[in-house]
Amino acid sequence: MADGQDWWRGSVTYQIYPRSFMDADGDGIGDIKGIIDRLDHVASLGVDAIWLSPVFPSPMADMGYDVSEYCDIDPTFGSLAEFDAMVEKAHDLGLKVIIDQVLSHASDQHALFEKSRQSRDNPHADWFVWANPRPDGTPPNNWLSIFGGPAWTWDARRRQYYMHNFLKEQPDWNFHNPDVQTYLLDCVRFWLDRGVDGFRLDTVNFYVHDHLLRDNAANPSDWAQDAVRPFEMQYTLFSKNRPENIAFLEKLRALLDEYDNRTMVGEVGDSHHSIEIMGEYTSGQRLHMAYSFEMLGPDFSPKHFRERIEAFFRDAPAGWPCWAFSNHDVPRHVGRWLEHGADQDALAKQAAAMLLAFEGSVCLYQGEELGQVDTELRFDELTDPEGINFWPEKKGRDGCRTPMVWEAGSANGGFSKANRTWLPVKAPQQARAVSEQGDNSVLAFYREMLALRRGSDALRRGKTEFLDLPEPVLGFTRGDNMMCIYNLSPNPVAVDLPGMVTPALSQAADMNGGRVTLGGSGFLIGQLA
Structure with missing residues (x-):
């Protein structure tokens, strides 16, 4: 921990x-x-x-x-x-x-909202957002609810509108x-x-x-x-x-x-x-x-x-x-x-390798x-x-x-x-139950990638420097010596490495000297010499 x-x-x-x-x-x-x-x-x-x-x-x-x-x-x-x-x-x-x-x-079933809506002058009257209607009876302004319609609902007892950014059952605190x-x-x-x-x-x-x-x-x-x-x-x-x-x-x-x-x-x-x-x-x-x-x-x-x-x-x-x-x-x-992605498993593993390498x-x-x-x-x-x-x-x-x-x-x-x-x-x-996740599964890869991040000060705390690589390749270094390169496409690409790399974790990656070919959804994480 x-x-x-x-x-x-x-x-x-x-x-x-x-x-x-x-x-x-x-x-x-x-x-x-x-x-x-x-x-x-x-x-x-x-x-x-x-x-x-x-x-x-x-x-x-x-x-x-x-x-x-x-x-x-x-x-x-x-x-x-x-x-x-x-x-x-x-x-x-x-x-x-x-x-x-x-x-x-x-x-709207919270006890304090039920008290608030009883009158305009009770001890909790202004604990939620209430407003008078416009002279024509419409809501006090044009604010809208995320779930559709106005962000205001009429309450007949108070003869006022109350505000809700979400459902009418979710009144906003004042x-x-x-x-x-x-x-x-x-x-x-x-x-x-x-x-x-x-x-x-x-x-x-x-x-x-x-x-x-x-x-x-x-x-x-x-x-x-x-x-x-x-x-x-x-x-x-x-x-x-x-x-x-x-x-x-x-x-x-x-x-x-x-x-x-x-x-x-x-x-x-x-x-x-x-x-x-x-x-x-x-x-x-x-x-x-x-x-x-x-x-x-x-x-x-x-x-x-x-x-x-x-x-x-x-x-x-x-x-x-x-x-x-x-x-x-x-x-x-x-x-x-x-x-x-190349396929569902390959994309899932690449996404984990990418997210868990972000600063x-x-x-x-x-x-x-x-x-x-x-x-x-x-x-x-x-x-x-x-x-x-x-x-x-x-x-x-x-x-x-x-x-x-x-x-x-x-x-x-x-x-x-x-x-x-x-x-x-x-x-x-x-079909993707935990019981079906074997040695080369997405679940096994998450455990492997999380172990790599947990054991690397560079991946947990290191600063990021992005590499200038052509689309569809994302590349960056973390800390002093951790390099991460990803092919964000289903088609193979080849790129030059910024130096000698000792691989730590990879997928569909073929290294040849100072160059790596990444297959669809391929990636390479490793230490720079």
């Missing part, structure tokens, strides 16, 4: 989506006891930490990202005692524990009220006192809204008018990314600094200038790391990866990024990029160590409001959230003994 105050710098975290990891009680939904039962698998990979998506009490309108109680566990997942047992076992296995904190919004900030900090302290090692902060740049409720402008980007979601057609200058956010992040950091060896990574989702925000939020006494969306899209080119990494360290030399290729909100990367910290999403792609689902199998609202142009997030597969040939891939699971387990995913 990485230790010390800066254990997070260069760390690798494994994201667990609890509903889909392992079902121990047979109800078709994953749970904390199931996580405990399968933690040995995670530890065997050689990662430093686990990150749990929300397990708090919730009506599950957005699968737990609508929190109705911040200081408890939803009975669907288990109990506080089981949570404590999970933390203890993780620590025994050398794993840190990071949990989601959804602070920008709550559930961070301009200092009592709200104190309440949320106390909720964070509750979990610190239970021994968690850090937090993944959901939608960290959404906390504070413009107090004047000014309209957003149109998004000037060329692609905006072709967006499936109207939200992306706006330049969200006033509904998020407010400068007042910084002061709250500094309060959060001060709280974590009261405890030893704790960390927080903030999810920065923005279509306009996320690299700049990542840098701003990780400079000084704010976030330790910013989780980036920059590599969660369709772009798969040396130019893209080089520009994103160079831009961060150029614009935020005192900050620290956390890179990922997949998570519970986007299509799995192997499926996104398969057209660029910064890294998040892996459950199932990517098996080379999984999204599950093809019918409309009647969906649970995700995004997919239901925007089908078929945008199929939502359920395809990447289907259950983890442990044992091929077993009911539901060994995930659950239930007759029906919350999302189905289908044959293409079953």
